[in-house]
Amino acid sequence: MNNEIHPVGRFLTCEPLPEQSTTKGGIILTSTVNREKERMRILRVGEGTEDKKPYLKPGQVCYVRKGAGSRIQRESGLVIIVHEDNVKAYEDGE
Numbered sequence: 001m002n003n004e005i006h007p008v009g010r011f012l013t014c015e016p017l018p019e020q021s022t023t024k025g026g027i028i029l030t031s032t033v034n035r036e037k038e039r040m041r042i043l044r045v046g047e048g049t050e051d052k053k054p055y056l057k058p059g060q061v062c063y064v065r066k067g068a069g070s071r072i073q074r075e076s077g078l079v080i081i082v083h084e085d086n087v088k089a090y091e092d093g094e
Contacts, residue, residue, distance in 0.1 A: 005072065007046040010084040012056060014040035014064070015077060038064050040080060054084065062090040 007013050017039045022028050041061055048054045056062065069082035 005044070005074075005079055005081070007044055007081060009046045010048055010052060010054065011046045012062075012082050012084060012087070013043045014062070014069070014080045014082055015043055016040050016080060017061065038066060038068070040064060040082070043079070046084075056084065056087065056090060060090050060092075062087045064088060 005013050039061060040063075042056055042058050044058055045054045045056055064080075064082050065086045065088060068086035069080040072079045072081065
């Protein structure tokens, strides 16, 4: 049986991604810069609320506040449930 985690409201489920040590432009990021953000791929998006619909989509990469969310260890890997308000930035889809 596959027990998927489905976020509700304005929550997202995400998987952590390894930190990049350089930007696309070649700027080397120090360990301090890397620790200030958490880079994640969005797995699922909640349905939103009546007055606020989600603007993020599964597959997008986002950066969330350090320590935000609930961490759940699954057989398939770590899943983090994050509120949309804790997303600081996101990358456009490819």
